[in-house]
Amino acid sequence: MDELKRRILNDAIAAKEDIVQVDMFLNHNLDIPLLEDMGAALAKRFRGAGITKVLTAETSGIALACFTAQAMGTGAVYAKRFHTGYTDSKVYFSDIHSFSMDKTYTLSVSQKYIAPNDVILIVDDILASGQAVLGLLEIAAKAGAEVAGIGVAIEKATREGGKILRQMGFQVEALAVIQSVQNGKILLK
Amino acid sequence: MDELKRRILNDAIAAKEDIVQVDMFLNHNLDIPLLEDMGAALAKRFRGAGITKVLTAETSGIALACFTAQAMGTGAVYAKRFHTGYTDSKVYFSDIHSFSMDKTYTLSVSQKYIAPNDVILIVDDILASGQAVLGLLEIAAKAGAEVAGIGVAIEKATREGGKILRQMGFQVEALAVIQSVQNGKILLK
Numbered sequence: 490m491d492e493l494k495r496r497i498l499n500d501a502i503a504a505k506e507d508i509v510q511v512d513m514f515l516n517h518n519l520d521i522p523l524l525e526d527m528g529a530a531l532a533k534r535f536r537g538a539g540i541t542k543v544l545t546a547e548t549s550g551i552a553l554a555c556f557t558a559q560a561m562g563t564g565a566v567y568a569k570r571f572h573t574g575y576t577d578s579k580v581y582f583s584d585i586h587s588f589s590m591d592k593t594y595t596l597s598v599s600q601k602y603i604a605p606n607d608v609i610l611i612v613d614d615i616l617a618s619g620q621a622v623l624g625l626l627e628i629a630a631k632a633g634a635e636v637a638g639i640g641v642a643i644e645k646a647t648r649e650g651g652k653i654l655r656q657m658g659f660q661v662e663a664l665a666v667i668q669s670v671q672n673g674k675i676l677l678k
Numbered sequence: 679m680d681e682l683k684r685r686i687l688n689d690a691i692a693a694k695e696d697i698v699q700v701d702m703f704l705n706h707n708l709d710i711p712l713l714e715d716m717g718a719a720l721a722k723r724f725r726g727a728g729i730t731k732v733l734t735a736e737t738s739g740i741a742l743a744c745f746t747a748q749a750m751g752t753g754a755v756y757a758k759r760f761h762t763g764y765t766d767s768k769v770y771f772s773d774i775h776s777f778s779m780d781k782t783y784t785l786s787v788s789q790k791y792i793a794p795n796d797v798i799l800i801v802d803d804i805l806a807s808g809q810a811v812l813g814l815l816e817i818a819a820k821a822g823a824e825v826a827g828i829g830v831a832i833e834k835a836t837r838e839g840g841k842i843l844r845q846m847g848f849q850v851e852a853l854a855v856i857q858s859v860q861n862g863k864i865l866l867k
Contacts, residue, residue, distance in 0.1 A: 512766075512788065513790065513791070517755065517756065517758060517787075517788060517791065518753065518754075518755045518788070518790070518791040519743075519744065519747070519753060519754040519755065519756070520753060521744065521747045521748050521752070521753055521754060524744070525748065547737050548736050548737045548740070548756075548760065548762070549762070551737070551740045551741060551744075552740060552741075552744050552754075554708075555708065555710065555713070555740075555741050555744045555745070556744070558708070558710045559710050559714065563710070564707065564708060564709060564710055565707075565708040565710060565741075566706065566707045566708065567706065567708070567737075569706060570760075571737065571759075571760055573737070573738070573776075573779065577701075587762075590762065598706075599701065599706060599707070601702065601707070602702070602706065602707040
């Protein structure tokens with residue numbers, strides 16, 4: 490997606506290794522028109538797949554999931570990572586290891602909100618090692634739901650998440666792919 | 679807002695005291711068309727206020743903030759509560775005490791994402807004791823920005839947050855007000 494690529498090249502800040510800071514438009518300060526366009530672009534890539542629900546993970550996938558669901562005319566659900574407010578006792582869950590944080594956490598979705606007849610699109614802001622997506626796949630499988638594919642704003646080709654998920658047979662769509670980060674310069678595919 | 683009130687009366691689950699579970703449409707499973715309508719309704723109530731940015735808190739306010747900002751044609755920013763991913767070192771912050779969780783946490787916003795010339799609408803899913811909103815007010819004040827008002831989906835009149843904020847002179851708009859919860863029955867204003 491050209492506008493996203495332009496924003497990454499113009500605004501994103503590359504730090505050590507392949508850390509790329511995109512919180513100025515994607516996951517802290519939200520550029521709403523850009524998120525709308527990204528949601529519409531993901532919806533287009535999965536048109537005709539019969540998707541009934543968008544599934545994402547707390548927190549950084551929520552905004553993109555909202556606009557993707559809006560473009561597709563479906564609902565959205567986010568797997569909870571933090572224990573705030575009401576928590577259902579009957580959940581589908583997955584334990585995730587975050588390499589960037591070097592810790593393990595649990596994603597959970599109330600069993601009421603994914604049905605066996607759901608066709609799910611997993612959405613997230615950034616696909617790197619793929620651990621969060623693998624957790625969401627486990628949750629969808631526990632619910633007996635079909636996963637039609639995975640849509641992300643940014644895939645880091647420097648990590649193996651996308652490769653693993655495609656090897657598993659999933660359609661993975663990224664609106665921009667970071668090929669490498671060298672000397673603070675981001676190269677897109 | 680009639681549709682929101684209908685959903686609260688039909689779907690919400692009242693638990694002990696004034697705990698009302700609305701995660702089936704508001705903050706876990708997201709009813710996107712309802713959230714769109716709520717965003718449009720909040721935008722309408724603050725039309726002409728010159729709002730430049732919607733400010734909410736991680737996590738449960740994000741979806742409503744997205745659709746409110748979309749309806750108003752502004753950007754949105756969410757104050758971070760959890761330390762995941764990139765965290766800026768220069769932030770405006772506020773320490774909050776959560777009565778429902780009985781613990782203290784910190785909300786923070788990168789100093790880059792609120793400017794002194796911003797006119798802010800604070801948005802959240804539920805207004806109860808008002809601690810999160812007070813924290814967001816402190817953050818906006820530290821940034822030197824004006825706050826045009828506070829818009830929430832649900833206000834609990836059983837708690838004093840709304841009263842305090844109105845006493846402080848703020849325009850507080852709630853799309854539904856829970857007057858009381860008695861024997862598992864929710865009474866709306």
